[in-house]
Amino acid sequence: MIALIGLVIGVALGLLLDPTVPLWLQPYLPIAIVAALDALSGGVRARLEGVFDEKVFVVSFVSNTVIAALIVFLGDQLGVGSQLSTGVVVVLGIRIFSNAAAIRRRLFGA
Amino acid sequence: MSGAPDDKAGAIEDPAGAPENPAGASGGRPGGARLLLDLLRPRTSRGQLLGGLLCLVLGFAIVAQVRATQNDGVFATARQxxxxxxxxxxxxxxxxxxxxxxxxxxxxxxxxxxxxxxxxxxxxxxxxxTYGLLAGTLPAEGPGIEVVIDDPRGAVRALNLLDALQELRDAGAEVIQIGDVRAGADTYFLDAPGGGVVADGRRLSAPYRFLAIGDAHTMTTALNIPGGVVRTLRGLGATVTITSSTRLAVSAIRSG
CATH class of the missing domain: 1.20.5 (Single alpha-helices involved in coiled-coils or other helix-helix interfaces)
Incomplete structure (x- = not known):
């Protein structure tokens, strides 16, 4: 619940303040967001399955985003930034889908 | 079906977590609606607040990113x-x-x-x-090129001359004269019966002589491009001579 409220407040804040993404963050923010969405869906799933642990959620959220951004950063340094970010997005997308499938199964039993 | 453990980011390293339910999607669990209500039940603990804070940051970041993407949609995907x-x-x-x-x-x-x-x-x-020069009602003088197309085989058609005219126009020729016809916006070419070409109602015969005032280098290059006017004409058996001149007089004018 608090997470949902936080999300809503965050969106509202973003709409109100109209922030500009700083240039150094621009390549990494989209990947970090996808990683965070993955962590979020994983958290919801764990919660539904009764194995949710706040500490694990927070740590996985932060580490997911940081690692995703780091991978892209490393890829940029190696000259394969765009390919690597595509790869990261694919992997995270698959995870989000499988989490969503688990959540759906829990909620609707189908 | 209960999912590989590494898919659950929130429960990856949960050692004391509840045992995996091997039954997966089968019955014996609380219903979906109750699960959902349970999910939305507010609980205040430090971890929950921290999670809420993270979600706040996430929402903020999503909006910022969406805004940034909307702002430069055209150039974001362009290559260097x-x-x-x-x-x-x-x-x-x-x-x-x-x-x-x-x-x-x-x-x-x-x-x-x-x-x-x-x-x-x-x-x-x-x-x-300026308008007089463009419309062809004034004589003109200036640097340009002279293009002479000789046609011993009689194979050059009106179409070829039109191509040459258009190529010269594209290359920035300001004033063009073909034979003694001053080219204007509505200049036309027709194949004349029995050989030769009719331009604006006047009969022209080989060799066709174009006078074009403009940048000589650009026009020469334009005529000479591979597959361009000169190649086509030579393919037809015509000879093309291009002479550039620093002072070219176009004396033919169009009336009204």
């Missing part, structure tokens, strides 16, 4: 060389526009200076001359 091309186009254009501004400001200053309308009159005359 495309961007370089766009940039150099833009700087060329701005350079041209700046020159225009300088010119117009000089005109404006001139117009403001003299009350007698001297500058206005000169401007109007200049414009009349």
């Amino acid at each position: 060389d495309e961007l370089v091309g766009i940039l150099s186009d833009l700087s060329q254009r701005s350079e041209r526009l700046r020159a225009d501004i300088r010119e117009l400001e000089a005109t404006k200053a001139g117009l403001e200076r003299d009350a007698q309308g001297e500058t206005a009159l000169r401007e109007a005359r200049e414009r009349a001359t």
